[in-house]
Amino acid sequence: MRLDAQxxxxxxxxVDVVVVGTGAGGAPLLARLAREGLTxxxxxxxxxxxxxxxxxxxxxxxxxxxxxxxxxxxxxTPTAFGPNNSGTGVGGSTLHWGAxxxxxxxxxxxxxxxxGQGEDWPIDHAELTAYIERVEHEVGVAxxxxxxxxxxxxxxxxxxxxxxxxxxxxRGTAALGITATDAPVGLTTHDRHQEHxxxxxxxxxxxxxxxxxxxxxxxxxxxxxxxxxxxxxxEIRPESFVHGIELDADGRVCAVxxxxxxxxxxQRCRSLVLAAxxxxxxxxxxxxxLANSSGQVGRNFTAHGATQVxxxxxxxxxxxxxxxxxxxxxxxxRPADADFAGGYLIQSLGAQPLTFATTLVRxxxxxxxxxxxxxxxxxxxxxVGINAECLPYDDNRxxxxxxxxxxxxxxxxxxxxxxxxxxxxxxxxxxTMTAIVEAAGGTDVRVLERTAHTIGTARMGTDAGSSVVDPxxxxxxxxxxxxxxxxxxxxxxxxxxxxxxxALSLRTADRFxxxxxxxxxxxxxxxxx
Amino acid sequence: xxxxVVPQPGEHEVDLALRVDAQLAAGQGDGWRPDGMPTDxxxxxxxxDVLAPVxxxxxxxxxxxxxxxxxxxxxxRLDAEQLRAWFEDASVDLVKQWLAHPATMSAIDYDGFANGxxxxxxxxxxxxxxxxxxxxxxxxxxx
Numbered sequence: 001m002r003l004d005a006q007x008x009x010x011x012x013x014x015v016d017v018v019v020v021g022t023g024a025g026g027a028p029l030l031a032r033l034a035r036e037g038l039t040x041x042x043x044x045x046x047x048x049x050x051x052x053x054x055x056x057x058x059x060x061x062x063x064x065x066x067x068x069x070x071x072x073x074x075x076x077t078p079t080a081f082g083p084n085n086s087g088t089g090v091g092g093s094t095l096h097w098g099a100x101x102x103x104x105x106x107x108x109x110x111x112x113x114x115x116g117q118g119e120d121w122p123i124d125h126a127e128l129t130a131y132i133e134r135v136e137h138e139v140g141v142a143x144x145x146x147x148x149x150x151x152x153x154x155x156x157x158x159x160x161x162x163x164x165x166x167x168x169x170x171r172g173t174a175a176l177g178i179t180a181t182d183a184p185v186g187l188t189t190h191d192r193h194q195e196h197x198x199x200x201x202x203x204x205x206x207x208x209x210x211x212x213x214x215x216x217x218x219x220x221x222x223x224x225x226x227x228x229x230x231x232x233x234x235e236i237r238p239e240s241f242v243h244g245i246e247l248d249a250d251g252r253v254c255a256v257x258x259x260x261x262x263x264x265x266x267q268r269c270r271s272l273v274l275a276a277x278x279x280x281x282x283x284x285x286x287x288x289x290l291a292n293s294s295g296q297v298g299r300n301f302t303a304h305g306a307t308q309v310x311x312x313x314x315x316x317x318x319x320x321x322x323x324x325x326x327x328x329x330x331x332x333x334r335p336a337d338a339d340f341a342g343g344y345l346i347q348s349l350g351a352q353p354l355t356f357a358t359t360l361v362r363x364x365x366x367x368x369x370x371x372x373x374x375x376x377x378x379x380x381x382x383x384v385g386i387n388a389e390c391l392p393y394d395d396n397r398x399x400x401x402x403x404x405x406x407x408x409x410x411x412x413x414x415x416x417x418x419x420x421x422x423x424x425x426x427x428x429x430x431x432t433m434t435a436i437v438e439a440a441g442g443t444d445v446r447v448l449e450r451t452a453h454t455i456g457t458a459r460m461g462t463d464a465g466s467s468v469v470d471p472x473x474x475x476x477x478x479x480x481x482x483x484x485x486x487x488x489x490x491x492x493x494x495x496x497x498x499x500x501x502x503a504l505s506l507r508t509a510d511r512f513x514x515x516x517x518x519x520x521x522x523x524x525x526x527x528x529x
Numbered sequence: 530x531x532x533x534v535v536p537q538p539g540e541h542e543v544d545l546a547l548r549v550d551a552q553l554a555a556g557q558g559d560g561w562r563p564d565g566m567p568t569d570x571x572x573x574x575x576x577x578d579v580l581a582p583v584x585x586x587x588x589x590x591x592x593x594x595x596x597x598x599x600x601x602x603x604x605x606r607l608d609a610e611q612l613r614a615w616f617e618d619a620s621v622d623l624v625k626q627w628l629a630h631p632a633t634m635s636a637i638d639y640d641g642f643a644n645g646x647x648x649x650x651x652x653x654x655x656x657x658x659x660x661x662x663x664x665x666x667x668x669x670x671x672x
Binding site (some may be wrong): 052054055056057059061062063066067068069070071072073074075078080081082083086142161163164167169201203204205206207208214215313315316317318320321322325352353354357358360361365367368369371372375376378380413415 | 624634639650660
């Protein structure tokens, strides 16, 4: 994005707010605070790019938009980082995200009340939904005319065209009596003038969302909220890695320490918002030792079950064409026959070949002739996948390893093992998905295991002893420090995270401006009858 | 080993080992590694040392099956679980290098690399259904 004319602040200038991270958690808040006249600097570890800089090449794209600095992943089913779930660059993970934008269900925000497991969100569903509607309006979200599971919902743009994989899922679900329709997606499906950015052309169905959208059709922070932030006087500082936080004598943040162009620097500030994502935010907090009187930083790491079921069809499908996940069913948000807490969403799948092959090896254990045959069948392959609830467990957490990165900051080590609840959801979902692809005429069914997203490592809650931030996103320990990204999620929520993160970002900005901790911490969530 | 993990169909083989070697030399990983593993380069060196006695013999295939199952007995610098994790990583590297070659992309009827071209609008796909092709697409392998 264009940064050449942006306002710039000196390191020794005390800016009102420093934001670390320019993705879905940082950008909406940055725009909102800048619009209110606050002086703000957003730090981004990655580079600044234009949409046209991206490439559909799966070999080159990760170095462009994914966080490739090594992380260590353990547990019984180590979750993959890099291109699987970790972004970098001005725009953060919205550069590589899949733009799938279901809204969170009221059931997911009341998980503990309804199931006795996991946690409730200390946020009213109606309040969150109001912020989500604002985000959908501001960035442009497309969806079906009629949304079967929420009839009053309206999308302002029609959905993108369906591809062969979409037709397959519609066919299979129809045969089984499962309701499915066009998914809500963060794409502009007509030419759109984005305020402060300019023209975003309609999606051309190229299918390379995960490699970075070249024409700005996919919602990305560098074509939406960040240009607005810059227009209102915020500065975005790319290739600037924050590794330290300085407190004054009163225990308030007064500066951040960062590296830029190989030089150590210090930016003074009146407040700090961490929005570096579910891995980098807790990593920075553990490294600095701040905001962790609860001992909860890095704990409650969850990753959505993202099992995929693929099948081979008689016709050429080539499901890499078109928007990859254009069909959704919410019929399994809370299945009637569930023997588990939570539920799952199903989407149609398209996959680029290297990504698909990686999942065949890691998630399906394929090697040799079977692997080659699966890839020879690739053009006739289509599938469906889930995003499933994940409960927190004591052993699933992020800690610092004893290995240092190039900045001298310890690398993150994440342990992740699914529990019996995740196994039960997976079994249910595999039965459902297998039935769908078979009803659609698929044979040679393959189940591929995968997890997605990095969630819950700086939990939001109503109790300072068991959470890192209060219901507004403010640290319980450091009064002018805030966290705003998927690390604050009290529970995983089966709706893919980015839309909700953007909504939380606008909400956190409002709470920041209101500056009323007593009100934020009063228990005011209304429990629906 | 490349021939066992990715037994390439057809007469012309892509030299996978050469490409993985270049990838390692360039330090291109995938952004993470399994807990308990050394860096990619060290893991490759150690694992290839472990497998050196069976390399190039008829025993390699059985040895790799045992490695994949986490049962290969090793007195080298990697234990059975480390070898298993390395082999998973190596298998991903090998199959990706095979697929990234234009000849393989052609063989699997993939032309997605051709999208995104800079015209008045970016190049995408207008025809998306099963069995359908754009006028600009090559005919692809008969399937």
